[in-house]
Amino acid sequence: MATGKAAEGPLYPVKGVRSATVRAGIRYPDRRDLVLIELAADTRVAGVFTRNAFCAAPVIVAREHLESMQGIGRYFLMNAGNANAGTGDSGLADARYCCEAVAQQTGVRAAEVLPFSTGVIGERLPVEKLVKGVREAVPALSDDADAWWDAAAGIMTTDTRPKVFSRQVEIDGQTVTLTGLCKGSGMVRPDMATMLAYVFTDAGMELSDLQSILNSSVEHSFNRITVDGDTSTNDCCMLAATGKSGVHLTPRDEQQWRVFSKALHELTQTMAVSVIRDAEGASKFVTIEVFEGADAQECLDVAYTIAESPLVKTALTASDPNWGRILAAVGRAGLTHLDISRVQIHLDDVCIVENGALAADYTEEAGQEVMNREDITITIRLDRGQAHETVWTADLSEEYVRINASYRS
Amino acid sequence: MATGKAAEGPLYPVKGVRSATVRAGIRYPDRRDLVLIELAADTRVAGVFTRNAFCAAPVIVAREHLESMQGIGRYFLMNAGNANAGTGDSGLADARYCCEAVAQQTGVRAAEVLPFSTGVIGERLPVEKLVKGVREAVPALSDDADAWWDAAAGIMTTDTRPKVFSRQVEIDGQTVTLTGLCKGSGMVRPDMATMLAYVFTDAGMELSDLQSILNSSVEHSFNRITVDGDTSTNDCCMLAATGKSGVHLTPRDEQQWRVFSKALHELTQTMAVSVIRDAEGASKFVTIEVFEGADAQECLDVAYTIAESPLVKTALTASDPNWGRILAAVGRAGLTHLDISRVQIHLDDVCIVENGALAADYTEEAGQEVMNREDITITIRLDRGQAHETVWTADLSEEYVRINASYRS
Numbered sequence: 167m168a169t170g171k172a173a174e175g176p177l178y179p180v181k182g183v184r185s186a187t188v189r190a191g192i193r194y195p196d197r198r199d200l201v202l203i204e205l206a207a208d209t210r211v212a213g214v215f216t217r218n219a220f221c222a223a224p225v226i227v228a229r230e231h232l233e234s235m236q237g238i239g240r241y242f243l244m245n246a247g248n249a250n251a252g253t254g255d256s257g258l259a260d261a262r263y264c265c266e267a268v269a270q271q272t273g274v275r276a277a278e279v280l281p282f283s284t285g286v287i288g289e290r291l292p293v294e295k296l297v298k299g300v301r302e303a304v305p306a307l308s309d310d311a312d313a314w315w316d317a318a319a320g321i322m323t324t325d326t327r328p329k330v331f332s333r334q335v336e337i338d339g340q341t342v343t344l345t346g347l348c349k350g351s352g353m354v355r356p357d358m359a360t361m362l363a364y365v366f367t368d369a370g371m372e373l374s375d376l377q378s379i380l381n382s383s384v385e386h387s388f389n390r391i392t393v394d395g396d397t398s399t400n401d402c403c404m405l406a407a408t409g410k411s412g413v414h415l416t417p418r419d420e421q422q423w424r425v426f427s428k429a430l431h432e433l434t435q436t437m438a439v440s441v442i443r444d445a446e447g448a449s450k451f452v453t454i455e456v457f458e459g460a461d462a463q464e465c466l467d468v469a470y471t472i473a474e475s476p477l478v479k480t481a482l483t484a485s486d487p488n489w490g491r492i493l494a495a496v497g498r499a500g501l502t503h504l505d506i507s508r509v510q511i512h513l514d515d516v517c518i519v520e521n522g523a524l525a526a527d528y529t530e531e532a533g534q535e536v537m538n539r540e541d542i543t544i545t546i547r548l549d550r551g552q553a554h555e556t557v558w559t560a561d562l563s564e565e566y567v568r569i570n571a572s573y574r575s
Numbered sequence: 576m577a578t579g580k581a582a583e584g585p586l587y588p589v590k591g592v593r594s595a596t597v598r599a600g601i602r603y604p605d606r607r608d609l610v611l612i613e614l615a616a617d618t619r620v621a622g623v624f625t626r627n628a629f630c631a632a633p634v635i636v637a638r639e640h641l642e643s644m645q646g647i648g649r650y651f652l653m654n655a656g657n658a659n660a661g662t663g664d665s666g667l668a669d670a671r672y673c674c675e676a677v678a679q680q681t682g683v684r685a686a687e688v689l690p691f692s693t694g695v696i697g698e699r700l701p702v703e704k705l706v707k708g709v710r711e712a713v714p715a716l717s718d719d720a721d722a723w724w725d726a727a728a729g730i731m732t733t734d735t736r737p738k739v740f741s742r743q744v745e746i747d748g749q750t751v752t753l754t755g756l757c758k759g760s761g762m763v764r765p766d767m768a769t770m771l772a773y774v775f776t777d778a779g780m781e782l783s784d785l786q787s788i789l790n791s792s793v794e795h796s797f798n799r800i801t802v803d804g805d806t807s808t809n810d811c812c813m814l815a816a817t818g819k820s821g822v823h824l825t826p827r828d829e830q831q832w833r834v835f836s837k838a839l840h841e842l843t844q845t846m847a848v849s850v851i852r853d854a855e856g857a858s859k860f861v862t863i864e865v866f867e868g869a870d871a872q873e874c875l876d877v878a879y880t881i882a883e884s885p886l887v888k889t890a891l892t893a894s895d896p897n898w899g900r901i902l903a904a905v906g907r908a909g910l911t912h913l914d915i916s917r918v919q920i921h922l923d924d925v926c927i928v929e930n931g932a933l934a935a936d937y938t939e940e941a942g943q944e945v946m947n948r949e950d951i952t953i954t955i956r957l958d959r960g961q962a963h964e965t966v967w968t969a970d971l972s973e974e975y976v977r978i979n980a981s982y983r984s
Contacts (some may be wrong), residue, residue: 490696
C-alpha cells in the first residue's frame with residue numbers, strides 16, 4: 167500500500183553526474199540491485215549519517231573516505247538487498263574491497279569511492295557479485311534522465327515506488343539543476359536522514375557551505391518523518407555539487423543563496439514526504455502540526471508521541487475519529503506543567519478538543535468525514551509559546567505487520 | 576490471543592473485604608460490567624495514579640478523596656466500557672455523582688468512595704445506569720472467593736481472561752492474605768501502574784508504610800511492562816489494608832516486613848506479567864533483561880527501546896530470529912559512548928551477538944529453535960557497570976492491529 171501519487175514532474179539530468187544500474191543478483195533474482203554513480207572531478211560531497219551506535223560498515227567507510235579526501239568524491243556505489251550491518255570487521259573489509267574494485271575499474275583512489283548498502287542486517291555482503299556488477303556498470307554509465315529512474319528503482323527494498331525528483335532554478339541567468347533520489351519505507355525514524363538519500367546539483371560551492379546547507383535541509387525534511395520509530399543502521403543523506411553549471415554559490419551572495427536553499431529545502435521535503443507516502447503498509451498520509459509550544463523540542467515531543475503511538479496509528483488505519491487516543495498521546499508526551507484546559511486539537515478543519523475535553527460543536531459525522539480522507543492533518547495548539555514544528559507519518563496497518571513479519575531487513 | 580495459562584492457584588478471601596459484580600449495561604450487553612468493593616471501617620488505602628497529563632475524571636476524584644480522607648476508604652466503585660476520560664467538567668461531576676450514590680446507599684461519606692473507570696475515552700458516563708447498578712450491588716456484597724473472580728471479570732475490556740491472584744504468608748503465627756486483581760491488555764506502558772490494579776490484604780499498617788511498600792512494589796512490577804508504549808489516562812494501582820488478620824506490620828520489625836514485602840512483590844509481579852500474557856493480539860511473552868549497565872536508567876532505556884520497537888515485535892510474531900533488529904534497537908537507545916564491540920546479546924541461552932557482530936558459533940537453526948518458543952528471554956550485556964533491569968512485553972501481531980482498528984478505547 168502507499169498513499170498519494172507516484173513521483174510526478176520531469177526529471178532533469180545533472181551536469182557532471184552519470185549513473186548505471188545493473189543486476190548483481192545480491193538478493194532479488196529478477197531486478198537490478200546495484201547502482202554506480204559517477205561524479206565529475208572536483209565534485210564536493212557533504213553527508214550526514216545515522217546516529218545509531220550500531221552503524222553499518224558502509225557508513226563507517228563512507229564517513230572515513232569523505233574525511234580523508236576532505237569532501238572530494240568520485241563514485242557512489244549503492245546496493246539493495248544486503249545492509250552490510252552487524253557484520254563486524256569482515257563487513258568493514260567487504261565494504262573496502264568493493265571500493266577498491268571501483269577504484270581499479272575507473273582509475274580513481276579507493277578513498278574517492280563511497281559505499282552504501284540497504285537491506286537485510288547481519289549477512290555477509292556477496293562481494294564477488296558486487297565486483298562483477300561494477301565491471302558491468304562502468305561501461306554503462308549514462309547521463310540521460312531515464313538513468314535516474316533506474317537508479318531510484320535499483321536501491322528499493324520494501325519500497326513500492328522509485329522516489330526521484332528534480333528542481334531547476336535560474337541563478338545569474340544560468341540554469342541550476344537539483345535532482346534527488348531516495349529509498350526508505352520502514353525502519354524510518356531517521357536520526358538525521360532516512361535510509362539512503364542523495365541530492366546532486368551542478369551548482370558549485372565550498373565544502374563547508376555544502377555541509378551547512380545539507381544539515382539545515384535535512385533537519386526540516388528527513389529529520390521530521392517517522393514510520394515506526396525505528397532508526398536504521400544505514401541511514402545517510404548525501405549532497406554532491408559538481409559545479410558544472412558554471413554557477414558558484416556562496417552564502418555571502420544572499421539572494422542567490424536563498425534561491426538555491428529554497429529549491430533544496432523543497433526538494434528534500436518532497437523526498438522525505440515520498441518516503442512516508444510509501445511507508446510500509448500505509449493507507450494514510452498524516453501531517454502533525456504542533457503550534458504554540460514553549461520551544462521546538464516540546465513541539466517535537468508532542469508530534470512524535472502522536473506519530474509513533476500504535477493506538478493513534480491503528481485508529482487512523484480504521485478511519486476512526488478516536489480523538490481520545492490523540493489526547494492520551496499529548497498527555498504522555500512528558501511536557502512539564504501542561505495545562506490541558508488550554509490545549510486545542512483539530513483534525514483538518516474540525517476542532518475536536520478544546521478546554522481539555524471534547525469541543526462543544528464537535529459531531530461524530532464531522533470527525534468521520536475527515537478520517538475517511540487519505541491525507542489528514544492533526545493540529546495541536548499548546549498555548550505555551552511561539553514555537554512550531556511539523557512531523558509526517560503514516561498509519562499502522564495489518565499490512566505493516568505482514569510486511570515486517572515476513573521480510574528480513 | 577494470549578500466552579501462557581490463565582490464572583492458576585487458589586483464591587483466598589481477604590478478611591474485611593466484600594464485593595459484588597452486576598450488569599449495569601454500560602457498553603456490553605451480555606456481561607457484568609460494574610464492581611463494588613466494600614472495605615471494613617478503618618481500612619487504609621494507598622494508591623498510585625497515571626502521570627498522563629490528560630488523566631481521567633475518576634483518577635482526579637479518587638486522588639482528591641484519598642487525600643481529603645487521609646487514606647481512609649470504604650468503597651471502590653469500578654466500571655468497564657467507559658473510561659470517563661477527556662470529558663472535562665461534566666466528567667468530574669459524573670464521577671462525583673456516582674460516589675454520592677454509593678454514599679447514600681451505604682451510609683458512608685462520598686469522600687470515602689473511590690471511583691475507577693476503564694473503556695472508551697471521551698464519552699459521557701451513563702450515570703443513571705451506574706446508580707441503578709449500585710442499588711443492585713449493595714445487597715449482593717459477598718466475601719466468598721468466587722466473588723473475586725467475578726470482580727476481575729467485571730472490569731475486563733479487551734482482556735481475554737480475568738486476572739486475579741492470591742498469596743498467603745504466616746506472620747507471628749497468624750495467616751495474612753493478599754489478593755490482587757487487575758485488568759489491562761492494551762494502552763499499556765504504565766507510568767506507575769497499568770490501567771486498573773487492586774491489592775487487598777488483611778494485614779494492618781500505617782498509611783505512610785502502606786504507600787511506600789506500594790510504591791516499591793509497583794516500581795518493579797507494573798512499571799516494568801509495556802504492550803505498545805501508550806500510557807493510559809486511567810492507570811491506577813490501589814493497595815488496601817483492612818487489618819482484620821490481627822497482624823499489624825511496621826518496617827521497624829524487619830523480619831515480618833520482609834515476609835510481607837516479598838509476598839506483595841511476587842503478587843504484583845504475577846499480576847503485571849498476567850497483563851502482558853494477555854496483551855492484545857499476543858502470541859509471545861518476552862522478558863528483556865539488561866545487565867551490566869552503568870545505571871538503572873540506561874538499562875531501562877535499552878530494554879524499552881527493544882520492547883517497543885515495532886520491528887523487533889513483528890520479528891517475534893513471525894518467530895524470525897532477526898537479531899539485526901534487536902541490535903539496531905540497542906544502537907538507537909541513546910546511550911552515550913556505547914562501545915558496540917563490548918555488547919553481548921542472547922536469545923534464551925543462544926548467544927547471537929558478541930564483539931558488535933554475529934556470534935562466531937551462532938547458527939540459524941539454534942536461533943530459530945528459540946524463536947519458535949512462546950516464552951522468550953532477550954538478554955543484553957552492556958559491559959559498562961553493575962546495573963540490571965527487567966522489562967516484560969509481548970509481540971505485535973496483525974491481531975493487535977485488528978483489535979485496535981476496531982475497538983474504541
